[in-house]
Amino acid sequence: MRIGELAGELGLNPRTIRYYETIGLLPAPERTGGNYRAYNSGDLERLRFIRAAQRLGLTLDEIREVLAFAERGEPPCGFVRERLRREVAAIDARIAELQALRSELADLEARAGRLPPPAEGEYCPLVHVNQDPGRARAAATSGIRTGKPRPAASLQMTATSEPAAGRPGRGGAGRR
Numbered sequence: 804m805r806i807g808e809l810a811g812e813l814g815l816n817p818r819t820i821r822y823y824e825t826i827g828l829l830p831a832p833e834r835t836g837g838n839y840r841a842y843n844s845g846d847l848e849r850l851r852f853i854r855a856a857q858r859l860g861l862t863l864d865e866i867r868e869v870l871a872f873a874e875r876g877e878p879p880c881g882f883v884r885e886r887l888r889r890e891v892a893a894i895d896a897r898i899a900e901l902q903a904l905r906s907e908l909a910d911l912e913a914r915a916g917r918l919p920p921p922a923e924g925e926y927c928p929l930v931h932v933n934q935d936p937g938r939a940r941a942a943a944t945s946g947i948r949t950g951k952p953r954p955a956a957s958l959q960m961t962a963t964s965e966p967a968a969g970r971p972g973r974g975g976a977g978r979r
Contacts, residue, residue: 804841804842804843804847805839805840805841805842806820806821806839806840806842808842809842809846809847809850812847813847813850813851813854815850815854820850823850823853826863826867827867828849828853828863828866828867828870829846829849829850829853830846832846849870852870853866856869859887859890860886860887860890860893860894861883861886861890865886868882869882869883911929915929
């Protein structure tokens, strides 16, 4: 089967399949007389495995390692279980962060009705920039603007939280 057929079968972009070949996740396919890539059922199953592993949270590097275990004839399940344990722990930590943020946002929203509107040229008292948590807490309850503007990436949302750090970049097919 040609790359377009394979991509359509899996819901992938053909560039993603070529990328997987480039980084060694998928072996270079046979070529037809017209120099088209010719994929087989083994390639289809390997790509299905890659997609399933990505859905479980494995990075492309981790998937490469799992494939290497299999190619060496070694069982990769211990490696996969450890990665899944790490993924579950990361998800649990993220859920806890989101629950804390939700609680803070709900509290802040509940206090919003008691705050006076900002004076002309002042920031909204619900969002404060360039301040320490103690000043932010006092400002959030008093409506006082503190600090001077910083770039948007460094904004603090509430008295006690900063934007949660995102997880490091996950493996995936990207533009080349």
